[in-house]
Amino acid sequence: MILLLIVIATAYLAFIFGAAWFFEKRMANLGFKKWMPYIYALAIAVYCTAWTFYGSIGRATESGFDFLLIYIGPTLAMFIWYPIARKLYYIKVSQGVGSLADLLSARYGKDATLGKLVAALSLIGVLPYISLQIKAISESFTTLAGEDLHLAKGFSLADPALYVTLVMVAFTILFGTRYLQNNRPKAGLIGTIAFESLFKLIAFVIVGIIGLSSFVKDDRFWVGIQDFAQKPIDLPIADFSSILLISALSFMLLPRQFQMSVVENNSVKNIPKALWLVPLYMLVLNLFILPFAIMGPSLSPETNADFYLLALANITGGSGTAALAFLGGLSAATSMIIVSTLALGNMFSTHVLVPQIVRNKNVSLERRIIALRRWAIFGILILAYLYYHYIAQKDSLVSIGMVSFAAISQFAPAFFGGLFWKQAHRKGAIAGIASGFTIWFFFLVLPEILNAITGDPNFLGFWSPRNLANTMQINVLSAASIFSLLVNSLVFIAASLGAVHNQEEENQATLFVDANRLLSGNQAPEMYRGTAPFPNVKSLLINFLGDSRTEKVLDRYARLNSINWDISSMADSRMISYAERLLSEAIGPASAKIMIASVVQREDLSRNEVLGILEESQKVLRLNRELSRRGDQLRRATEELQAANDKLQGLTHLKDEFLYTVSHELRTPLTAIRTQAELIEDDLDMPAEDRQRFLNNIVKDCDRLTRLIGNVLDLEKFESGNQKLSLVRIDLCELIENIVKQFQALAQKRGHLLEMEISNQIPATYADEDRISQVLHNLIGNALKYAKSNEGKVLITAYQLDQDLKVNIHDNGKGIPASDRELVFDKFYQVRNQTRRKPSGSGLGLAISKNIIQMHKGQIWIEENPGGGTKVSFTLPLYQAEGLLKETKMLPHA
Amino acid sequence: MPSKILIVDDEINILMSLEYLFKRKGYEVFIARNGTEAMALADKEEPNLVLLDIMMPDVDGYEVCDYLKAKNPAIKVVFLSAKSKKADVQKGYDHGADLYLLKPFSNKELLNHVKDLS
Structure with missing residues (x-):
């Protein structure tokens, strides 16, 4: 079993490297674009970690249904998520925001302290949570392998979690730090995380179905369900709602969530589908939790409740199923580790490490910045591993996670206030977060430390968190969450109200709160008055972005704004704002601000000036859009006019x-x-x-003229739509027989054989008798005309075909070349554009016939006829009632 | 004078009445109902004037005209056609016709033209 696990785990990790490589190279140019919303939604499902995969079953065994709250919270959050996510997207793009620390720092006047605070506290809050994933990998391995692999004390090279950790370091560095810009979506990363989400879901569902199909045969399962149903739900409302609240907040603010749903998002259009796909995903993943929680204690009493899934998969489905469950857990854990570490590494390096090196402007910093991120990632993962190894051994998966959630929730007041309340101030944010974290620390961390030192869990007596929580009859986690968030919010509001904004803070506050209106153009807003020598700005950019990228972005900027750098040697304020955004993407808003300040003697624009410029550029943008829309309309109109004119000319x-x-x-x-x-x-x-002969001929030619004029008038009536049909019930069979009789004399005179084969079963139909007679006259007359001159033969057949009557008139003449088969129905086909005459006739017979048949909603055509000769066929719809054709009006030919 | 006239038209009534007209005026008249027949007859009888329709089955009047003029440049060709566009008339002269008469025409007119040409 150990060998199997090692092989499949190695194979899986190798596979996700390959997948990431594939997505990185191909996602842009394969047809992935239409799948992006689904990939995005799956990537957000990184929320479901090993905690979901293993820990929920443990939690359900212990305390029933409350594990669901952790998913109901985010589901509820989805109801308000769209406007927030959209706003965050605009801010991310136009402000160069690559993490929550960047966001809060940028919002509150590009404050360095706030950035550092958020980065450091995120690290403290989430590090144990990453350890939890490492622990889950290690313990899942142990549970299946049946041996305790990590030796009680000290460092062990036999611990598989160590190797997974190192592989995660490699993966995160390789696919997470590809670009200098922190806010740039990384296809390999997002694709892989989406794949892992899909994989863990499928694995869980397969294992769940296999387990369930075996549980239902066991009486203990049904008894267990009854017991479960009768278990009173005695969770106090405070506990209940605090879990809902902190899971909803964490779903939006956890570093990995912010990374996937904001930083890695490449379009606002991805958001709507995620609103229902993510809750659906969590619902499916939770379907099988309860059956495993019920059967765990009966089937595998010796197993840690957190790993019932593995034990029961092994019992119900054998080692293959167990291995699948293990891989699912591995994918859940690794995706969390990768994204969390990347987000923390970015935050920590940008806000804590980078400010230490940017003071030295004279060396190229591009590589150093990326190197710092990589070291941060490496350091964080090693710390997480050590935390797991030395500290986190005894806690359950869920409890560590909840502590993490409570910590991350502390950013909520500053976050929401920053997005929706212009008055929200840096001082309020810092004070609120600091006080909230202090309370969190006091309730959830300090007791553990004191306990470890003194061995007394109630060292503080009355003031110990447990005692305080008990007094209020809620649990410690609820007490911590409620108190910390309450104090945090109050401090935040109070300090914000008391503070005065400086110019830049006020500008940023306005931009963030009104981001939908002001920043949706993706332009870096212009914030300063003043100019700087262009070479200074350029060398600053080169310093941080490197030569080639600087050349590229400046070229693009010059092209977009029609600037010639060689001539304009001063960078204007717009250019400077753009440069700041580029720097911000690489080194965060606070450092970028300092760097820009070092080359520009700047003066902040007032809020109204910033707004004025922005409104102006938005107006220009809108005007451009409107103009291009109008232009499109105009072009379309012109095209239509042209087409109409062409048509008219054609007519x-x-x-x-x-x-x-x-x-x-x-x-x-x-x-x-x-x-x-x-x-x-x-x-x-x-x-x-002779005279008699000529007079006879004259009379005949006059008849011919009369016929021709009649035909022309007929055709004109049909084509102008003035012709009406007068419908009567006709027996087509009888009609054809009569006409054939009339033609027999002519046929005999020409020595032609005129025959008909008509099915007796032809039902009567409604049609215009005179007009159909006209068609038959034309067609039979033509057939006799074009039949072979000696041994000529004309055959008429008619029968019912589905809902149509079909009539064929077939002669044994020369036939019509395929290229002319449609043209013969044009009027005067005989003479048009040619100088050779076909046998005589008005040239209008087929055109008129076509009009008549089309008015009856039938079709007429020259049928492919391998036997030679010409076969003209037409169909008439079988109308059983008179009314059906009443509305029919012939449309003029185009 | 008297000339040999070849009349070519696929409209039997026109053909017959023109034959009657020119015979009565003492011309030696041959008739053909299509282009092929006309060329064969011209080779055989060597007429000095041809009254030629344009739209005929098989070989059209232009081709017949080309053929006749190639064999005997002195031969007179009069197109008798219902094709009324300027371009049609021009095309007729381009093919070397001596006269293009638009149908319908008066017999007198035709006789005078033929007399002038022969």
Whole structure:
């Protein structure tokens, strides 16, 4: 088992390195963009750590349902999260914010002290929590391996947690410190954390289903459920609500949460889906907690309740299932360790270490800054490991976590006040956080220390936290949370109200509170009056960002603002503000401010001036957007107009073409009439039979002219939409028979065979009888005309096809080339654009037929016919009632 | 004079009446109903004037005109066509026609033109 665990754990860790590498290289250009909201939501699920994975079962065994509060809190927080997350996103981008310490420092006048305080207290609050994850890895290993691997005292090289810790150091440094800018999303990191969240969820669900399917066969399970249901829920309302409150606050403020939901966020658009996906994720993950908590004591009484999941997975599903549970726990723990360590490392190096080195401006600091972060990460993880090894051995997973939550919650008043209350002041923030932490320390940390030193848990007597909490009939954690937050908030408000803002503090307060309006343009707001020699600003940037990146950002800035650096040798205030933001991304707002101050003789703009400039640039931005929208509209309108004009020209062209063709078709019979009439007129001696012949011809040509004019008028009616159908119930079979009879004489005269095969089952339908007759006349007439000149044959078939009647007229003539099969339905296809004439006819028959069939909502086409000849087919929808076609109106041809 | 005239048109009534007209005026007349027939007949009978329709099945009037003028540059060609656009007329002359007459025309007019040309 030990070997198996070591192999799969190693394989898993190797895999997440590979995954991170893949995401880092590919996420930008594979189709990941549409998946970003889901990846983002999964990354936020880093909230669910080994504590969720293992500890919740322990907690449920011990005290029933209250483990759920830790997830209900964040679920409730989601209701107010959207406006906060959106605001934070805008602030992060435009202010170069890379951590909670950066955020609070920037908000409260770019204050260095506040940044240091937040960084240090975050470290104190969260370090035990990271240790907890290391402990979970180690103990899960021990639980499955069945041996106590870490020797009671001292340092052991046999502890697998040590190696996991070192691997985590490598991972965090490799994928977390790629860029100098702290606020830049890192695809490899976010992708991997999302993957780990997915993995732990799937692992938990599989193990849960396997366990549950075996529990339901066990009577003890059902008895256990009844016992559980009857257990009175006796959690005092104060305990209940304090857990809800601190878990909701921690969900927003924990370093790892802030890192994933704000710093690593690459778009405001990611936020909405997370609002329901994250609660859903937590719900699914919690489904199986209770069954394991109920069966744990019966099936594996000797196991630590925190690790029932592993023990029961082993019992119900064998070592494979146990290994899956172990990997799930490993993924939960490692994702927390990676993100927490990265966030703490960034905060600590930016606010505590970097200020020590930036004083020396004459060396290139770019690499040193990243190196400091890496050392911070390394140091924090080693500290966490040592804490786990020497101190955190006996506490349950949940209790350490709750202490951490209570600590992080202390940032809440300064955080919310900073985002929503302009009066909130640096002094209030510092005093509030300091007092809150003191109370937290007194209730939750001091007793442990005193206990360790004196061996007396109630060393302080009446003033011992336990005694105080008991007096109030709530538990120590609730007392600590309620008191600390209450005092914290009151101090924060009182000190803020009493303090006076300086110019910069006031400006920052306004920017943060109105971030949605002022900062959504992602522009660095202009804060100063004054200029600095451009070379000074540039060398400052080079100092911190390095040569190539400085060149790049300045080029981009110059291009965006149409500036030529060679000519303008002074950097204006906008450029200076931009430089400050770039520095802030690398070294935090407080240090950036100091650095900028060292090259610029600056004078802060008043709040109204800052607002004026911002409003102006927002207005320009809005104007640009509006202009480009108008431009788009105009372009669209132009395009539409152009299209309409083209269409009109096309129509005009068609009309001209039509008139030309009509005139051609009129001239031909007219020529014959005139020539013959003149012959008769001029030749009084013409033999009687010749005269008779010419007169006959003239009459025929007149008929032809009349037909042509009738057709032209018909077509015009159809195409203008003035033609109405008069629908009657017709028997298509009978109609075809009659028309075929009329054509038999002509067919015989030409020596053609005219046959029909019509199904007797054709139902009657509503159609315009005259018009359908016209179509049949046209088609049969054409077929007889184009059939082979000797042995010509025309076959007519008709039958019902689904909801249509289908009629085919098939001749054995030359056929129509595929390219012309659609064109033949155009009017005057015969003569259009060509000089060769097809056999005679008005050239309008097929066009009219097409119009008639389309008015009946049918279709007409030349069918592919491998047997040769031409096969014209049309369909008529089967109308059983008269009304269906009433509304039909022929639309003019385009 | 008297000339040999070849009349080419796919419209049978026009063909027959023109044949009648020119025969009555003493011309030697040949008729063809399409381009192919016309070219064969021209080779055989060597007419000095051709009345030529343009839109015909198979070979159109332009091609027939080209063929005739290539064989015998002295041959007179009169297009009789219902194609009324300027471009059509121009095309007719471009193919070497001596005259382009738009249908319908009067018999007198046609006779006069033919007389002038022969």
